[in-house]
Amino acid sequence: METKGSLYLRYAYNDLTGNKGVHLALLVVLTLSAFLMATGAMVMERMLGSVDELFEQARPPHFLQMHVGDIDTDALERFADRHPEIEAWHVVEAIGLDGAALSWERSHTGESGDLSDSLIDQLFTTQNEEFDLLLDETGAAPHPSPGEIHLPVAHRTAFDLRVGDVLRIATDSGSLELRVAGFVRDAQMASSLSSATRFVVSEADFETLEDAGVGAPESIVEYRLNDAGSAADLQRAYEADEALPKNGQAVTYQMIRLVNAFGDGLVAMALVFVSLLLIVIALLNVRFVIRGTLEDEVREIGAMKAIGLPDRAISGLYLTKYSVLTALACVLGGLSAIVATGLLTRGARMDYAEAPLGLASFVVPVAALALVYAFVLLLCRAVLRRVRRIEVVGALVHGSVLDEKRAARRDRRRARRVRGTALASTRGLGVNGRLALLDLRAEAGQWVLLPLVFFLATVLMTLPANLLGTFESPRFVTYMGAAESDLRADLLFSEDVDEVRDELLRSMREDERLTDVRAFSTLLYEAEGEEGWETLRVEVGEHDPDAIAYARGGSPGPGEIALSVLNADAYGLSIGDGLAVRRGGEETTLTVSGVYQDVTSGGFTAKAHGEEVTGAAGHMVYANTDPGTDAATIATEYDERFDTATVIPMREYVRQTLSQVTGALQGAALVSFVFALGVAALITGLFLRLRLTRERTRMGVLSAIGFSTGEIIAQVRGKTFLAVVVGTVLGTVFAATAGEPMVGSLLSAAGLGLAHLEFLPNPWLVYVAYPLALITTGHLIAVALTAPLRRVDKSTWLRG
Structure with missing residues (x-):
């Protein structure tokens, strides 16, 4: 006698192989979700393992102080x-x-x-x-x-x-x-x-x-x-x-570890973020498919209830199918993640060390895949509770998953949506457009899937691109505690540092190719913290109020000081508070004028008002170049002329400094773009295939009363296009507004000195090209799936 488990598996096999197109699309989306979740988790584990292995072998210092x-x-x-x-x-x-x-x-x-x-x-x-x-x-x-x-x-x-x-x-x-x-x-x-x-x-x-x-x-x-x-x-x-x-920067062990793990760690975070969005998309589609399956097979469910099968057994038949599908997706995603992780961590293995395999190497990806599996199965169980509410008479006689009361309420809701939307009340759209709009309003619960998917797909492709554009932007230098400029000259401590600074300043201010030459001095103050006096590096000079973006407050004036985010947090200060400082035995209290972001010097810096000072630990000179002048050439010229000065073109310096981060983000942005387009195409195809099957009777009626096949196809394409556009536009707006604080909070939690991230994207790329790519993809899938309708025997539509 066949056991219940084998019966469930046989039913699942027959159902999966009987509707291959729908289940294959679901399998692909679930596999991508599992793949990205496992890859993100494994990259993070391998990256930290590589850093830890190198740290164990190399034994870096727990505290170091640079000095000139x-x-x-x-x-x-x-x-x-x-x-x-x-x-x-x-x-x-x-x-x-x-x-x-x-x-x-x-x-x-x-x-x-x-x-x-x-x-x-x-x-x-x-x-x-x-x-x-x-x-x-x-x-x-x-x-x-x-x-x-x-x-x-x-x-x-x-x-x-x-x-x-x-x-x-x-x-x-x-x-x-x-x-x-x-x-x-x-x-x-x-x-x-x-x-x-x-x-x-x-x-x-x-x-x-x-x-x-x-x-x-x-x-x-x-x-x-x-x-x-x-x-x-x-x-x-x-x-x-x-x-x-x-006379230099102090660095701690945790700071070294964080900086080393930041680049590839950011990729892992991006992959996990993309995976979470894909899981949401997968869950939406699983819910859509299950509800559609219940509606399509409601008479079979009614028959099973009529012969005495309990609700739990009926739900088990469907749950087994989605359990098998999800388990297969997790296996395929996990195997693919092993290959992808090897490719993504190749740079970490080269720069750091080969991370040894340990218990975490197996537990982390398995836990990630189990999380995906649990999410999907929990949703399936929640949706399959509808089986309990199906009544035998309603299922067998009316083919409805709702009882009489719920069916009546649904009909009243549809009537309210359609009321006031008669054909004559939507002038200018044409008959086809008005019918499409009526159908969208009446079946809003069914059609809402497409806008949601395209909303999430837009966020999925836009946020990584926005983050990449921010790190690649020349304006990112303002997140490094410095004003945006073309050239920067650094003079560290030496016996003749003041004389070199004076000569460099004179030369640069007399150079007709340079403009807006500004000089600052680095002074070593002592600030009173919780544990007593401690060194505070302060950049002293005339600070332009518009030079950098302050998270709170503004640039310092006489008797004031501006603190980096991490310093403000360390001293527990906010705008208007006083900070006791001393230098050369002279103590004074400076008022905090502003808090700014800085990822240099470990994020612990400060700025104060004052003139250029002799005897400083170092000096910095910023300058801009005239249009058409090559900043790199001028930097090389001054660097060769002044041996104790380091003169660099700022844009190239920022590019090289962030090369590890931007290189990693480029890969994440590309993966996000490809997956967003692919998932949007898959879900649009899946959705339209099911909708066209269920709307055969409606299309048959329209054909019988005189609508041409081209007009019927135009209605389907119009509804799809409108749903895609609405989702894409809403996703773009969300990514440009709520996306900033969301990503900024993640970077702030990393402790790098970034409290508020303002995106600096390429607007033509992320706000024009990307949305157009998504909308075009959705429309092309609609065109491809509706084109065969021209060759279909219309009489079959009325037969259902």
């Missing part, structure tokens, strides 16, 4: 003796070189090039012994022999460098040639968001570079702690000690 200038080693030793939580510490010496001073040659092919396109600092250093190791692809810490060098792994792809190439370093006394012996992964500076990258040379070659006097010497004071969680306490204690070197 002399170092009091005795003060550092006294500080370490007073803090038993310090496990180990050292001072890393490095020499920063401009990319233009580095060139390479491949002897056996004659190929050559230089690193001038790289605008970040190229730091030459030696291998560390205890921690902060720079590792090769095997996880070992290489120690180059004299005449050898290990380059950052990112330079291998950026400049097509290979082992055996010769790297030349230009010095005043000639050039130093080093053979590329390998490439290293740097846990501290792997991300493009880092302002520098490190090269590993031998002790002898490092001393040669020091003796040659090239580049800018820098020091990094690094600490490993017994407990990484105490890094913030150590930082406060370090900054409170005036004898310690702190």
